[in-house]
Amino acid sequence: MSEYTNALRARILAEALPHISRYYGKTIVVKYGGNAMTSDDLKKQVMNDIALLNKVGVRIVLVHGGGPELSNLMERVGKKPEFINGLRVTDQETIDLAQMVLAGKINKTLVNLIQAAGGMAVGLSGMDARLIEAKIRDEKYGFVGDVTKINTEVINDLLDKGYIPVISTLGCDQDGNTYNINGDTAAGKIAGALNAERMILLTDVRGVMKDMNDESSLIPELTINEARKLKEDGTISGGMIPKVKCCIDAVEAGVEAVVILDGRVPHAILMETLTDEGAGTMIRR
Secondary structure, three states: OOOOOOOHHHHHHHHHHHHHHHHOOOEEEEOOHHOOOOOOOHHHHHHHHHEEEEEOOOOOEEEOOHHHHHHHHHOOOOOOOOEOOEOOOOOHHHHHHHHHHHHHHHHHHHHHHHHHHHHEEEEEOOOOOEEEEEEEHHHHHEEEEEEEOOOOHHEEEHHOOEEEEEEEEEEEEOOOOOOEEOOHHHHHHHHHHOOOEEEEEEEEEOOOEEEOOHHHHHEEEEEHHHHHHHHOOOOOOHHHHHHHHHHHHHHHHOOOOOEEEEEOOHHHHHHHOOOOOOOOOEEEO
């Protein structure tokens, strides 16, 4: 027998209704990091949740990474991944492989999963309609770019027609060069340009913790100033520093709030958007 009675199902739906009303017609940008894509089953469940939010009237933009899959492909073709200060060194061959993995396999897989769940999705890269314009960051990194402009027209056109834009974070410049863009940074820039209600970062950690080795020390909510102080005193360190920076940048650009979530937890997005307790760490003005 199912563990859910009809009365329990009805109560769950009743409790979700105010949250559905709050986000109806609002834009939420979801960044789905490659490190959170731990299994095909989990990927399918995350896309089901995104399709559900789309069906209840939330304007969802999905921005995705895929670093681990890109590294795997590089190794299969005999090319060793190289990093400097956490950034992938991206020569011409690597940017070609990145297009295959990010704009190709991963992008179209996510689009397919959303549509199988009943949603409507269109796959894009930052090169389409010059969605993400970029410039070279530093020649030592090769084709790694910094975002100079987000052109939101194509995103808004799709959202207005009920589609979920699924965006891989490759950018381009006026000369036709292609750049690998940090996924968190690109998602923050897109969320800011859209004046999104929320940005959700699905990653492989629960959020910001007082002690990274103690998950019970999760900090549920931070202001921008509090987040900056935690960076200064070393509580926020390592790979969490660029994530928190992109969160702060997004809020300062006009996003209502940004949430860092563990994307490996089933239904993390729904817990955050459709329940009172939420999940992860929220950073707000």
